[in-house]
Amino acid sequence: MIVQTPKKAVFNWSGGKDSALALYTVLQQKLFEVVALLTTVNEETELSSMHAIPFSLLMKQAESIGIPLYPVFLPKNLPVYEQRMLDAAQHFKAQGVEHFIFGDIYLNDVRKYREDRLHPLGIEVVEPIWNLDSTEVMQNFLDSGIRTKIIVTDASKLDRSFIGQDIDAALIERMPEDVDICGENGEYHTFAYAGALFKQPVEFEIVETRQMSYDFKLENGEEKTYHYWQAIFAE
Numbered sequence: 001m002i003v004q005t006p007k008k009a010v011f012n013w014s015g016g017k018d019s020a021l022a023l024y025t026v027l028q029q030k031l032f033e034v035v036a037l038l039t040t041v042n043e044e045t046e047l048s049s050m051h052a053i054p055f056s057l058l059m060k061q062a063e064s065i066g067i068p069l070y071p072v073f074l075p076k077n078l079p080v081y082e083q084r085m086l087d088a089a090q091h092f093k094a095q096g097v098e099h100f101i102f103g104d105i106y107l108n109d110v111r112k113y114r115e116d117r118l119h120p121l122g123i124e125v126v127e128p129i130w131n132l133d134s135t136e137v138m139q140n141f142l143d144s145g146i147r148t149k150i151i152v153t154d155a156s157k158l159d160r161s162f163i164g165q166d167i168d169a170a171l172i173e174r175m176p177e178d179v180d181i182c183g184e185n186g187e188y189h190t191f192a193y194a195g196a197l198f199k200q201p202v203e204f205e206i207v208e209t210r211q212m213s214y215d216f217k218l219e220n221g222e223e224k225t226y227h228y229w230q231a232i233f234a235e
Helices: 015-030 055-065 078-093 108-121 134-143 171-175
Strands: 009-013 033-044 071-074 099-101 123-128 149-155 188-194 206-217 223-233
Touching: 009 015, 015 099, 015 188, 033 055, 055 071, 055 188, 071 078, 078 108, 099 188, 108 123, 108 171, 123 149, 171 188
Parallel strands: 009 033, 009 099, 033 071, 099 123
Antiparallel strands: 149 188, 149 223, 206 223
């Protein structure tokens, strides 16, 4: 009987539920040896780029999971962002890593962006929960036993009462019909902190819910303001 040696891989970690489910799925399948959790952090705020999770809590997540965190500190400057991500990919390629794993579900343009940058380096993109129906992804998540709290919501979709709530069947029932239950259209973001993946719960405290906003330009040049609710963590 031939025993396949797991292939070295880096998992691109956001700290949220889809990321946690994808990592849990990969570890269950045992096809990959995940050597690091790569995460991007705003170098000014020290919050994660995607979910505004404090760097200190990302470290606690990785410690509890038992896989080293590899943070890439990023500025707002796009060319610098791309260079630092390229440097990180080359760093792991030199260590024999040929697979980068992500927790995307639908976003074709995001997946193409990743593949266009990683394939030339000889790194394959792996997406363990790709193209699954939102209902199936959510059921798999609930079945996994991973616990996660909502920490950011699009204020036009979900009000401040959702901040700090655990994702469970009852909460999903409360969500408006026009909200994707997995938050794939940016309706909400989460922080995974206990169950399945974690050797012990990650301790944290939400001390405030704050309304935030930022302005951005659409492709047609129109300017819009995005309003959202964000959990503020104790330091």
